[in-house]
Amino acid sequence: MGRHNRKKMLSIVALCAMVGFLLLPVATSLNALASGGGEAPPAPAAKAEGEKKEEAKVEKGRDVYYKTEGIVSGAPAPKTTDGPKDYPRYNFESRVLLWFANQQHLYYGSFVLAVPIFCMIIEFMGVVTKDKAMAKKYDQLAYDFVKISLTAYSLTAILGGILIFTFLTLYPAFFGYLSSIFRPVMHIYALMFVAESGTLYIYYYGWDKMKEGFLKWIHLSMSVILNVIGTVLMFLANSWIGFMMSPAGVDEQGRFLGNIWHVIHTALWNPLNVHRILGNMAFGGGVVAAYAAYRFLSSKTDEDRAHYDWMGYIAMAIAVAFLIPLPFAGYWLMREVYAYRQQMGITLMGGLLAWLFIIQATMIGILFLSTNYYLWQALGRMRGAEKYQRYIKYLVFILVCGFLVFITPHTMVMTPAELKAMGGQQHPVLGNYGVMSAKNGGINTIITTTVLSFVWYMRGNKDPQVPWKKFGNIFMGVFFGFAYVNIIWLAIYGYYIPANVRVGLSVPQVATTLSCLFFMTALNGVMLKGAKQMGPIEWGKISARSQYAIIMLATAFTWMMGLMGYIRSSVRLFWHVNEIMRDNSPWAYTHTVGFAANMISFNVMFFWISILFVFWLGTLGVKKAPVDAKETAGGRVLKPAHGH
Numbered sequence: 001m002g003r004h005n006r007k008k009m010l011s012i013v014a015l016c017a018m019v020g021f022l023l024l025p026v027a028t029s030l031n032a033l034a035s036g037g038g039e040a041p042p043a044p045a046a047k048a049e050g051e052k053k054e055e056a057k058v059e060k061g062r063d064v065y066y067k068t069e070g071i072v073s074g075a076p077a078p079k080t081t082d083g084p085k086d087y088p089r090y091n092f093e094s095r096v097l098l099w100f101a102n103q104q105h106l107y108y109g110s111f112v113l114a115v116p117i118f119c120m121i122i123e124f125m126g127v128v129t130k131d132k133a134m135a136k137k138y139d140q141l142a143y144d145f146v147k148i149s150l151t152a153y154s155l156t157a158i159l160g161g162i163l164i165f166t167f168l169t170l171y172p173a174f175f176g177y178l179s180s181i182f183r184p185v186m187h188i189y190a191l192m193f194v195a196e197s198g199t200l201y202i203y204y205y206g207w208d209k210m211k212e213g214f215l216k217w218i219h220l221s222m223s224v225i226l227n228v229i230g231t232v233l234m235f236l237a238n239s240w241i242g243f244m245m246s247p248a249g250v251d252e253q254g255r256f257l258g259n260i261w262h263v264i265h266t267a268l269w270n271p272l273n274v275h276r277i278l279g280n281m282a283f284g285g286g287v288v289a290a291y292a293a294y295r296f297l298s299s300k301t302d303e304d305r306a307h308y309d310w311m312g313y314i315a316m317a318i319a320v321a322f323l324i325p326l327p328f329a330g331y332w333l334m335r336e337v338y339a340y341r342q343q344m345g346i347t348l349m350g351g352l353l354a355w356l357f358i359i360q361a362t363m364i365g366i367l368f369l370s371t372n373y374y375l376w377q378a379l380g381r382m383r384g385a386e387k388y389q390r391y392i393k394y395l396v397f398i399l400v401c402g403f404l405v406f407i408t409p410h411t412m413v414m415t416p417a418e419l420k421a422m423g424g425q426q427h428p429v430l431g432n433y434g435v436m437s438a439k440n441g442g443i444n445t446i447i448t449t450t451v452l453s454f455v456w457y458m459r460g461n462k463d464p465q466v467p468w469k470k471f472g473n474i475f476m477g478v479f480f481g482f483a484y485v486n487i488i489w490l491a492i493y494g495y496y497i498p499a500n501v502r503v504g505l506s507v508p509q510v511a512t513t514l515s516c517l518f519f520m521t522a523l524n525g526v527m528l529k530g531a532k533q534m535g536p537i538e539w540g541k542i543s544a545r546s547q548y549a550i551i552m553l554a555t556a557f558t559w560m561m562g563l564m565g566y567i568r569s570s571v572r573l574f575w576h577v578n579e580i581m582r583d584n585s586p587w588a589y590t591h592t593v594g595f596a597a598n599m600i601s602f603n604v605m606f607f608w609i610s611i612l613f614v615f616w617l618g619t620l621g622v623k624k625a626p627v628d629a630k631e632t633a634g635g636r637v638l639k640p641a642h643g644h
Contacts, residue, residue: 087173109237
């Protein structure tokens with residue numbers, strides 16, 4: 001007993017020491033942040049002595065975004081020229097090399113930021129569940145996730161080093177300027193990265209030592225700390241992206257005005273943070289699900305297939321949970337882009353880059369179609385789910401119609417002869433489906449259908465037993481029916497009102513979809529409490545086609561991430577920092593859609609080849625943790641997972 005108490009005390013002391021270490025870089029920087037990140041004020045005596053001289057030398061500037069005055073405390077943005085001094089090169093397009101390094105780092109960075117969140121959620125589920133067998137299953141699953149993440153984390157650090165080297169060697173003037181602007185928080189980023197590395201390694205290697213009782217809660221607390229650090233690091237990285245697109249905290253010459261919070265908190269920082277959190281989670285879930293699918297397809301035993309089927313389902317559920325609100329976050333980001341600079345929004349949605357959004361819409365459609373197909377296939381592992389099979393064809397029809405509307409362009413790129421024959425760039429019939437209200441109607445219809453498929457899956461092998469079962473079923477059917485009618489009606493109504501009013505129709509469309517997502521899912525969960533099970537879930541008894549759907553979803557999401565990264569960078573056109581620092585290199589032009597597609601595809605292919613290597617490393621030295629292919633009616637696993 002005394003030994004146990006000593007272990008508790010040592011764990012608490014270690015945790016407190018770690019928290020203190022993590023807060024150290026923040027604490028040491030509070031003074032700098034409070035003063036705006038500028039230099040420390042002079043001593044009173046020195047100030048009194050040279051007060052008049054300082055007042056004469058002080059130069060103030062006006063913030064380009066916040067419109068507040070600040071003391072100039074930085075050099076203006078450099079005016080670069082095409083030459084080896086500002087733009088060294090390796091007889092190859094420097095921007096393409098930077099594109100490749102940046103995209104690979106982003107892929108792995110998103111993955112290693114998302115997986116620890118999975119581990120935290122799954123480990124918590126294992127701690128709070130009263131089923132000991134399920135607790136071991138969840139614990140093993142979280143351990144498998146973090147093992148994959150550990151190898152990927154090392155590659156992320158290597159790719160980060162390559163990215164910095166690429167910036168220093170190919171764009172020294174731009175990197176020097178950006179570093180000078182963010183100098184007040186650079187040391188915070190570096191120290192927090194070191195803290196994240198230490199926390200991750202302790203979290204992984206201390207798994208078995210802290211697997212029971214109070215020590216398990218200590219271990220879970222470490223996962224919370226790990227994710228807090230990772231999120232802060234992502235927010236800081238997003239501030240650099242936001243500054244390049246929508247600079248703040250500087251004057252028209254690009255001179256830093258002493259307030260580092262203004263530099264970080266630009267017009268696009270908040271929507272970028274939300275969009276990347278959701279995107280990272282959906283992407284990470286997709287990659288882990290693809291890993292499970294890979295292991296499922298290569299498994300030789302029913303026990304292995306059962307385990308990886310269950311693992312893929314958990315990862316897929318997490319990915320879909322964050323995929324559904326992702327389009328809304330993207331809409332918020334685009335709306336803020338329009339609010340910041342209308343011309344940037346026009347360039348994105350209606351000008352030079354408009355066709356990239358048609359490709360993006362195609363990828364989004366593939367994501368949701370793959371998700372629905374997986375859920376329909378997953379019904380096959382449940383006894384009693386046959387009752388829903390007859391209705392799937394109707395959902396297919398709705399999804400296809402919504403998808404076709406969503407990908408329809410408003411205008412077409414044509415030759416003069418084709419323009420004359422059609423009577424303009426807009427098709428007299430199909431062009432109507434390219435307006436924003438129709439597209440919003442298409443994607444909201446797709447998302448609502450996905451929610452309905454998930455509700456069916458939740459009910460697959462269950463029969464509600466609540467007294468108001470009949471009323472609840474009728475209410476849910478009417479609610480979904482009303483949702484479809486409202487979304488489609490608003491999409492049609494948008495044709496008959498001005499464009500500036502039409503934009504506002506997205507709000508009731510989104511509200512309708514979110515009502516289905518939250519209210520119907522919650523109501524369905526209430527109805528299923530105490531539900532009668534028609535049979536066990538037979539894990540592993542699912543078609544191979546479902547696993548290919550998972551791989552398709554992960555690949556499509558990877559491709560779309562690359563596309564969105566290119567769109568975000570291209571909207572700056574010939575600016576390093578929008579309207580502050582001009583790109584005067586020979587590559588300051590927008591690539592063709594074909595070249596961009598080829599480059600994105602190459603990045604996707606390289607990532608998946610490298611991640612397969614990571615998957616293979618993750619299989620080395622792993623003891624099997626089988627899950628029985630069948631569950632009892634009560635949901636208990638007959639044979640629990642083994643230890644690590």
